[in-house]
Amino acid sequence: MxxxxxxxxxxxxxxxxxxxxxxxxxxxxxxxxxxxxxxxxxxxxxxxxxxxxxxxxxxxxxxxxxxxxxxxxxxxxxxxxxxxxxxxxxxxxxxxxxxxxxxxxxxxxxxxxxxxxxxxxxxxxxxxxxxxxxxxxxxxxxxxxxxxxxxxxxxxxxxxxxxxxxxxxxxxxxxxxxxxxxxxxxxxxxxxxxxxxxxxxxxxxxxxxxxxxxxxQQDLNIADKIFQLKTIKNEKKLHDEYYEERLRNKVVVIFGGSYGIGANIAQIAKDYGANVEIFSRSTTNTDVASISDVNNALKTVNDKYGKIDYVVNTAAILEKQPLELTEYNKILDVININYLGAINVAKSSLQYLEKTSGQLLNFTSSSYTRGRAGYSLYSSSKAAIVNLTQALGEEFMARNSVRVNCINPQRTFTPMRVKNFGNEDINSLLDPKDVAIISINTLLSNFTGQVVDVTI
Missing domain, CATH: 3.90.550.10 (Spore Coat Polysaccharide Biosynthesis Protein SpsA; Chain A)
Structure with missing residues (x-):
């Protein structure tokens, strides 16, 4: 033959x-x-x-x-x-x-x-x-x-x-x-x-x-999306056995997970046997803009479980206001939490994730693709997250086999959105649970440096 x-x-x-x-x-x-x-x-x-x-x-x-x-x-x-x-x-x-x-x-x-x-x-x-x-x-x-x-x-x-x-x-x-x-x-x-x-x-x-x-070069953008669709299994939910097999006894750290998408990720992971620890300003007085806060949070989890498999950073704030009217302290808040915070989480997580060949998951916003009036700080900080993810995807994988990806959800029904936009037609917004499921699917995937779009 x-x-x-x-x-x-x-x-x-x-x-x-x-x-x-x-x-x-x-x-x-x-x-x-x-x-x-x-x-x-x-x-x-x-x-x-x-x-x-x-x-x-x-x-x-x-x-x-x-x-x-x-x-x-x-x-x-x-x-x-x-x-x-x-x-x-x-x-x-x-x-x-x-x-x-x-x-x-x-x-x-x-x-x-x-x-x-x-x-x-x-x-x-x-x-x-x-x-x-x-x-x-x-x-x-x-x-x-x-x-x-x-x-x-x-x-x-x-x-x-x-x-x-x-x-x-x-x-x-x-x-x-x-x-x-x-x-x-x-x-x-x-x-x-x-x-x-x-x-x-x-x-x-x-x-x-x-x-x-x-x-x-533009073919790479198309290839990225094809890769996501072939790998993520972009569905509302997969079989319970799939999640149980891959999440049981995993250790997940979530920054900013007290509500919204982060809270839903935490609940799904717990439901399938993962050990989940949440750190936020409102629940544990953890500020991602403080490198010492991030270091202490991760060390606490590692000391408790002996490992960290996944780190999820959903911490972000939105100041919907023209730049000229935004107070300087609020400008610093957006930059420090949305961008510096992501850098702190990435830098501090690496030493733990490289031991488990784990993954860091960031979050951007659909507004990153084009800056709009009133969103200059938020949109630009979220654009920075995309570039940070893509760069770290190569850096971490090349040296440490650590994967870094980013979720890009469309408009999502979260407390932060309600605070800034008031009541909206709920049918025009993503359910945070659906975003959380795609986020979990991404954590369980093998690729890195990807921006995963989640649409209605």
Whole structure:
């Protein structure tokens, strides 16, 4: 029986991405994009081995990933060429003479699903070549010299993705013929088979809208949201067993949890067997703006339970007023509690969370995306929380395996909102219990550096 070899093509320089490193090494949810791609095949039971084709300058990074993540299926890390097809040929040569199927996949498609991989492997039992594609959404036009030359029927058009898979003897034969052709132009691997082995049938299996190729910086924003939806299980509530298994005997510290979202997080965690300690100005006289208060709170919990698994910071105040009319002491209150407080909690929590590979959960507000009159202090402080979370997500994971995420709820029915906005249509507001459940789901997830949107 043929072995299934996943070939991760990572030779690109990513010049269009705007970074000083290739795009496959950019961070997504606390890991590089290529790590997510490798893990999709590492975790699939139909994949026997993984071969990574990369530029020689970045081979050391791949080796570091393999060691750090203990990838068992990565058996080869080989050098590619300056063109994509040269990387494919490099992999073909590495397995020449062996009874294998080669499953080529772009390193910058981190969302390839188990279903796609399974469909590709199954198709290889009946075909020598397999492509992955989705139906075209837009009308495709053929243009020559700025003029539409043809408009193919959209029903016949599909958008190609990866992986593309082949029996090794088929793809080798196609490239042997291509390299003899002086007019050979770079194309994808299925394109080579189609041109040089025109009688070879190429089966197409259905891809996924999520299976995007990350090419530009803005694609990372889309990828972040896809990652959340695939990982968070953004539902009102999961099975009781799910929470009991993951929360029982965990130690959760909540700053600002005397009411609203924080209080609901505390109650849910307690209901499923977690040990929860709440610190706030109103209940324990704990001020997150005071580093000593935060230090003392965390030390007390650690001394009591011997560990801390999760730290949640919901502490914040809202002063809805034009800046020119805001008293200076209130300005300092907002800055100290909303921003400095988050810094204090993060800095003090690290020493405890790194022992449990735990998570710090911050809270922002939908107002962070655009400052509005009357919200200058609140909106800007919440924007700072987003940037702090994203930066710490990389810092803490790289050094300490501590995850940092941020919840971004839309307007929520809390005492702070009622105080500032009075009575509103409750149907237009989020229930704090729903926000709390998504917060718990985030704590139980594996990603980091994410801003998790919670909408009605």
């Amino acid at each position: 043929s072995k299934n070899i996943a070939v991760i093509l990572s030779g690109g320089k990513g010049m269009r991405f705007g970074l000083d490193i290739p795009k496959q090494f950019a961070k997504l949810a606390g890991k590089s994009i290529i790590e997510h791609s490798i893990e999709a095949f590492e975790q699939h039971n139909l994949i026997d081995e993984i071969c990574i084709v990369t530029h020689p300058n970045w081979k050391h990074l791949i080796e570091e990933y393999v060691l750090k993540n203990k990838y068992k299926k990565v058996t080869k890390i080989i050098s590619g060429g300056s063109e994509r097809y040269e990387s494919s040929i490099s992999a073909i040569n590495a397995y020449e003479g062996l009874n294998v199927n080669l499953i080529f996949h772009d390193a910058v498609r981190p969302f390839v699903s188990n279903k796609i991989i399974e469909s590709v492997v199954e198709s290889l039992k009946h075909y020598n070549c397999v492509d992955v594609a989705i139906a075209a959404v837009d009308t495709i036009i053929e243009v020559k010299d700025g003029i539409i030359n043809n408009i193919p029927p959209r029903a016949l058009i599909m958008q190609g993705q990866t992986p593309q898979a082949f029996k090794i003897e088929t793809i080798k034969k196609a490239y042997d013929l291509a390299l003899q052709d002086p007019q050979f132009k770079t194309t994808d691997d299925c394109g080579v088979v189609k041109k040089y082995l025109p009688n070879e049938k190429i089966n197409v299996v259905l891809g996924s809208l999520d299976n995007i190729k990350i090419t530009y």
